[in-house]
Amino acid sequence: MWRDELYKEPDAEKGELRVVLGRHAYFTQSAGVNNYLLLDLMNYNYVWVNDEWAAKRGLKFKDDVILTNADGKNIKAKVFPTKRIRKDTAYIATGFGSKSTLLTLGENNGISQAEVCDNSIDPIIGSASMNETIIKIRKV
C-alpha cells in the first residue's frame, strides 16, 4: 500500500537527481549491446540533465562526471545537457556498458543501467524498481 514515507524527493540544489532508466528508439532492448549497426547510430549513452541545471554547475556536453548512488557506488559517465528533461531528473538509456568480456563491441562501452540502479524491489511484481534511484552528480 502507498505510504508517504516511501517517497523520497531529490534535492536538486545539492546535486541530487532522480534517475529515470528508459528505453531508446534506437536501442529498444538491452540485447542490442553488441550490434554494430545500432552502435553506428549511437555509440555511447550520455546522462541527460537539464541544460539550465547543468549551466549552473558549469557542465558542458561530453564533460566527465561521476555518478554516486545510494549504495555508494561510483560510476564514470559523460553528460548531455538538454531542455528535453526536468530539472530534478536525469535519464540514462538502456543497452550499454555490458560487463561480459566476450561482447567485444559492447564491453564497458557507456553507462550500465544495472550498475546505477538501486537494489530496491518493486513490492507488487517483484522486479527491480528502475525509477526509484537517486544519484549525486559530481564533476571530475
Place this chain on the structure above:
Amino acid sequence: MANYAMALEYQNCIDCRACEVACKDENGVMIGADKQRIWVGVVEGGKTLADMFVNFYPSQCNHCIDAPCVTVCPTGASHFVEGGIVKVDYDMCIICKGCMEACPYEARFVDETRHAVDKCTFCDGRIQEYGTTACSATCPTKVRTFGDIDDENSDIRKRLEGREFFVLKENEDTLPKLFYLAPEDEQVRKRTMGEGIKLHTWDNFAKQYKEATAKRREEWKEA
C-alpha cells in the same frame, strides 16, 4: 515504363532510424561514414517544457527528374536508369565531388570502401523482386510509401490524390520525387512547416511532371 517516387507521411516519424539500419544492411553502405544514404533531419524548438517540440524530417536522395548532379558529371558516372532512378557507376567515378556541390539536398557522400561517390539508389534490384525499398518495408509507423506515379492504381497515387503535399527546395527547379504529405491537423501543420511553403494537389502538379519526364525519358538507360 515506370516512374518511381516516394510519398512521406513525415508527421508519423519517431526517429527510430530503422530505415537507416535497413538501408545499410541491404545495400552494404560503409559503416562509420559521416553521412548516410538516408537520414532523419531533427529540428528542436521551444523554450520551456510546456511549449517545446521536436520535428523529424526523414529524407534521402530526391531522384529529381531534372537532376543537376547528372548534368554536372564530367565522366558520365551519374546517370538515369529505368524508372527515373539516379545512379552512380562506381567504376567511372573519379571523385571530383562536383555532384556533391551540385546537389541541393546534400544527398551524396564519398564511400571510401567503394572508392566512389555513393547515394540512394531506391534499392534498385530489390524493387524488381519485392516491389518496395528496404526503408519503406521496415518502417514501423509506415512513413514511406514507394511506388510508380505513372500507374493510376498504385498505392502512392492513391495517397497523393487525396492529400495536399509539398516538395523540398522547389525553387531549384529540379522536380524532386520525394513528396512530403502535409499534416491534416492545423497545429501540426503550423509547427512542422515553415512559412511560404507552397502546397500542391496532384491535379495541378501532375502536368509539369509528365512533360518533364517525357523529355528526359530517352536518357534513361537500361538497369
